[in-house]
Amino acid sequence: MSTFRHPSTWIFITLLVLTWLLARMGAGWAEATGLAWAFDYPKAWVIPLKDWVSAAMKYLVEDVHFGFFTFKEFTRAISWLIEQPYNLTRALLAEGFMDGPGRRANQILPPFSWITITACVIALGHYARDWILAAIVGFAFLYLSVFGQWESAMITLSSVIIAVPIGVIGGLSLGILAYRHPLFDRMLKPLLDLMQTIPIFAYLVPILVLFGFGPVAALVATVIYAMPPMVRITTMALKAVNPEIKDFGVMTGCTQAQMTWRILVPAARSSLMVGVNQVIMLSLNMVIIASMIGAGGLGFDVLSSLRRLDIGGGFEAGIAIVILAIAVDRLSQAFSERASTHQPKSKGNALIRYKRSFAILAILVAAFLLGRIWPFFQSFPEEYWLTTGAFWDNSVKYLNINYYDAFEAIKLFFLNYFLLPTKRFFLGLPWPWALAIIALIGWRFGGWKLALMNALMTLFIVTTGMWEKAMITVYLCGVSVILASLIGIPLGVLAATNRRAGGIIGVIIDTLQTLPSFVYLIPVVMLFRIGDFTAMIAIVLYALVPAVRYAAHGVRSVRPELVEAGVVAGCTRWQLLTRIRLPLALPEVLLGLNQTIMLALSMLVITALVGTRDLGQEVYIALTKADTGRGLVAGLAIAFIAIIADRIISASARSARIRYGLEDAHG
Amino acid sequence: MTAPAKLVCKNVWKLYGAGADSFLDANPTPDMKTIRAAGLIPAVRKADIDIREGEIFVIMGLSGSGKSTLVRCMSRLIEPSAGEILFHGTDLLKASDKEMIEIRRHKMGMVFQHFALLPHLTVLQNVAFPLTIQGQKRKLAEARAMEVIELVGLKGREGYYPRELSGGQQQRVGIARSLADEPELWFLDEPFSALDPLIRREMQDEFLRLQGMLAKTIVFITHDFDEAIRLADRIAIMKDGAIIQVATPEELVLNPANDYVEEFTRHVPRDKVMSVGKIMQVGGKGAGQGIPASAKIVEVAEQVIEADEPLLVVDEGKPVGSINAAAVIRVLLGKSAR
Numbered sequence A: 001m002s003t004f005r006h007p008s009t010w011i012f013i014t015l016l017v018l019t020w021l022l023a024r025m026g027a028g029w030a031e032a033t034g035l036a037w038a039f040d041y042p043k044a045w046v047i048p049l050k051d052w053v054s055a056a057m058k059y060l061v062e063d064v065h066f067g068f069f070t071f072k073e074f075t076r077a078i079s080w081l082i083e084q085p086y087n088l089t090r091a092l093l094a095e096g097f098m099d100g101p102g103r104r105a106n107q108i109l110p111p112f113s114w115i116t117i118t119a120c121v122i123a124l125g126h127y128a129r130d131w132i133l134a135a136i137v138g139f140a141f142l143y144l145s146v147f148g149q150w151e152s153a154m155i156t157l158s159s160v161i162i163a164v165p166i167g168v169i170g171g172l173s174l175g176i177l178a179y180r181h182p183l184f185d186r187m188l189k190p191l192l193d194l195m196q197t198i199p200i201f202a203y204l205v206p207i208l209v210l211f212g213f214g215p216v217a218a219l220v221a222t223v224i225y226a227m228p229p230m231v232r233i234t235t236m237a238l239k240a241v242n243p244e245i246k247d248f249g250v251m252t253g254c255t256q257a258q259m260t261w262r263i264l265v266p267a268a269r270s271s272l273m274v275g276v277n278q279v280i281m282l283s284l285n286m287v288i289i290a291s292m293i294g295a296g297g298l299g300f301d302v303l304s305s306l307r308r309l310d311i312g313g314g315f316e317a318g319i320a321i322v323i324l325a326i327a328v329d330r331l332s333q334a335f336s337e338r339a340s341t342h343q344p345k346s347k348g349n350a351l352i353r354y355k356r357s358f359a360i361l362a363i364l365v366a367a368f369l370l371g372r373i374w375p376f377f378q379s380f381p382e383e384y385w386l387t388t389g390a391f392w393d394n395s396v397k398y399l400n401i402n403y404y405d406a407f408e409a410i411k412l413f414f415l416n417y418f419l420l421p422t423k424r425f426f427l428g429l430p431w432p433w434a435l436a437i438i439a440l441i442g443w444r445f446g447g448w449k450l451a452l453m454n455a456l457m458t459l460f461i462v463t464t465g466m467w468e469k470a471m472i473t474v475y476l477c478g479v480s481v482i483l484a485s486l487i488g489i490p491l492g493v494l495a496a497t498n499r500r501a502g503g504i505i506g507v508i509i510d511t512l513q514t515l516p517s518f519v520y521l522i523p524v525v526m527l528f529r530i531g532d533f534t535a536m537i538a539i540v541l542y543a544l545v546p547a548v549r550y551a552a553h554g555v556r557s558v559r560p561e562l563v564e565a566g567v568v569a570g571c572t573r574w575q576l577l578t579r580i581r582l583p584l585a586l587p588e589v590l591l592g593l594n595q596t597i598m599l600a601l602s603m604l605v606i607t608a609l610v611g612t613r614d615l616g617q618e619v620y621i622a623l624t625k626a627d628t629g630r631g632l633v634a635g636l637a638i639a640f641i642a643i644i645a646d647r648i649i650s651a652s653a654r655s656a657r658i659r660y661g662l663e664d665a666h667g
Numbered sequence B: 001m002t003a004p005a006k007l008v009c010k011n012v013w014k015l016y017g018a019g020a021d022s023f024l025d026a027n028p029t030p031d032m033k034t035i036r037a038a039g040l041i042p043a044v045r046k047a048d049i050d051i052r053e054g055e056i057f058v059i060m061g062l063s064g065s066g067k068s069t070l071v072r073c074m075s076r077l078i079e080p081s082a083g084e085i086l087f088h089g090t091d092l093l094k095a096s097d098k099e100m101i102e103i104r105r106h107k108m109g110m111v112f113q114h115f116a117l118l119p120h121l122t123v124l125q126n127v128a129f130p131l132t133i134q135g136q137k138r139k140l141a142e143a144r145a146m147e148v149i150e151l152v153g154l155k156g157r158e159g160y161y162p163r164e165l166s167g168g169q170q171q172r173v174g175i176a177r178s179l180a181d182e183p184e185l186w187f188l189d190e191p192f193s194a195l196d197p198l199i200r201r202e203m204q205d206e207f208l209r210l211q212g213m214l215a216k217t218i219v220f221i222t223h224d225f226d227e228a229i230r231l232a233d234r235i236a237i238m239k240d241g242a243i244i245q246v247a248t249p250e251e252l253v254l255n256p257a258n259d260y261v262e263e264f265t266r267h268v269p270r271d272k273v274m275s276v277g278k279i280m281q282v283g284g285k286g287a288g289q290g291i292p293a294s295a296k297i298v299e300v301a302e303q304v305i306e307a308d309e310p311l312l313v314v315d316e317g318k319p320v321g322s323i324n325a326a327a328v329i330r331v332l333l334g335k336s337a338r
């Protein structure tokens, strides 16, 4: 290959060998030469940034005054505002109205009966699409009651119901502002970028400090997490509105408000609905994760099962989450499709036009009245609950008894030949050397600006004393990403080149994508118990989706003439794939890699639950101790790793695109 | 006798690129070379035109010649880099946002090439939209909308959504919508370009019929010369952002300002643009009850050729000359006019 003759290739190989040697032997030499500081960043040099942040936070919470009110009063007011609708929804769906706080309070009014709510989602399904959807969501909710997950699911659902409108309205407003004021847009963009790369947990910590442990904090976190995509999609969708329609608005003499609400927003409706769907799914994901700061519901069930290593319980709650997620996703997708097409108005009198509403009202009243006499109509009786907990327990036991050796062998194989050597390599690297290499890579792909940025970010990680944990993070994330790519890219190529496989893989990928990240831990923990290997598998599962998706998209979007040219030139199928399709799909594959890394990093904190020792664990500990500084600094460190990876990969993807003439060198 | 000017463009420039305004301040009349050298894109260069009350003024030119930009400057959808746009004698460019909203609501209408209908509204709601924007009651607005929908021949389809209509029907909706608030000045930016040739002709007829009833002042853009001569009272020809010639179709054919215009008009059937007055024998005597001097040759050719003697030509009822078969045949054969 000609690239091997290129001098930079030789330099690259030399550097690689040198790095490896340093990592293997460096520590030994360092003792002798007094360079130990390069391998172990001295404690005395650590900048106590976390303490400063914590102190600032403390000051903010305790001493800041805005003239009329203190900061604390401000957060209290927000809490109160969020709490009211939340409590109402929660009472309606899950707990009923009490005559006072606490466990011994009496119920004045019961919540909606399981029958009413199930009927309601069935009606929604029918309204949004058809009877098939109605049946799907109906069965999903029936499952929740029959398998005893009802109350937790309803608590989770109430959080989602409150978080989604706030997220949608907030995102829409910010998006509109950003559309109207380019300056605001430019200020908002980096913030949104950062928010997307800082792992969720890092901002759980300050929220925890500001709002205290409980559902409100969880809701705030949920909204903050779910809003950014809505902001982005809104701005993008408004920009994409047909310019003629915008001109029409001006020529009709629309005021700015009329332009926004009567022209732009309706014209962008179908894209905006995609944003709404995203907000819903992200909210669900986050409500589950936010059980760590008191969200309750299904997430809490999973969390406590994981902590107790109660496999059956965890599995049951996990499946309930999956089912709830799928039902909510299908429903919201149907609604967004419905909103972007036009339904003929149904005719007839009110009774016919609002048939579903009347039916639900009737069921509501009937279930309430019957529920007073027969509890069955109020809540699904516990004695009829089916439980699969024992089944899962037994199957896992069975697997573990009969295949323990096999599992253990797999695990040991990976640990000894893949995980541990990589870990040793990263931990053995002297940080000044790594810093130089990272800067060099930045310079190679993006010029001195990227080099400088990489160096500064790395320096931040080093000087805040996070180097070792960062290296464990890089190692864990690295091996997972490699594995995810090794599995995902071939799957993507298969999906793109074989129709039937494409269909099956598509369904699997879609389902995987709707699952909250928590869920991935459960089966793996059961089979492999805790440790790095388990964490790796969970990360691979979670981060697989973009690798498959982008590879498939990349291969599919290779121009057909090029493939035909290859066929005419007499390429075999294998040659077509390796000589034409894959090289041309490379830019897309790289973008997928980028996304895979982002997802892997965001999963790290969750895997801290199974005992990893990386930055994720640092954030997790900060969370349990409500230590803002620690959480934020570790979170920023993760974000910086993500940003460095992102910039390098995007730059190389861009240079690949330029090489293939898919993008202008000046663009 | 010419009607008073409704809209006057004075020395209007539009250059795209960074620093266009200051560039124009420094050299008020740059030529193409200096503009390009400054890295700017000339979209409109030194446009001086006046649009008269009640005429159909067609702006014509190849793709990219700056027609849309010019018309968008006139309606101030685009801010010109320099110049004045006088509407009823006052400079539009100095109007405040609020004044512009008022002017656009009540005095201007626009029809777009790709219709620009709002996809989420029915035909009726689309047409009523400008009125509801002005705060009219929905009932009133929809009653008025029904009138214009009838006018453009879409009665019975008011409950349809735009995507349920054909292109021609959609543009009828666009036309109805722009007429709903009775504008004085009507801009049409290539309104029929997205339509099939057959439908296009039908729409042109429809357009002439409407104009016969409404007598608006119209600025009509097209890149199709046949369309231009069918519709225009006067035509402005644009090239590279500059207006090369403004004239009636007949004058364009007879006295093209330069080779470019001549090239444009070469394939135009002469009989369609030339009027009887141009080829008659002035003062000659003729038979018959009189052919109007403004009639196009194509309209009277058969009559003149089949007559055995020269026919009388009249202008506003008074005899002004005669026309014979030989003159008509010369035009039909494409021989030089005089």
Ligand SMILES: Nc1ncnc2c1ncn2[C@@H]1O[C@H](COP(=O)(O)OP(=O)(O)OP(=O)(O)O)[C@@H](O)[C@H]1O
Residues within 6 Å of the ligand: B016, B017, B041, B042, B043, B061, B062, B063, B064, B065, B066, B067, B068, B069, B070, B223
């Ligand atoms: N926003 C813009 N930025 C830069 N250049 C522009 C912009 N809009 C138009 N131009 C340029 O100005 C010139 C005139 O464009 P304009 O759209 O007015 O042409 P047109 O005569 O309407 O063409 P068409 O028949 O294709 O509609 C073109 O060269 C175009 O590239």
Ligand SMILES: [Mg+2]
Residues within 6 Å of the ligand: B067, B068, B069, B190
């Ligand atoms: Mg145009």
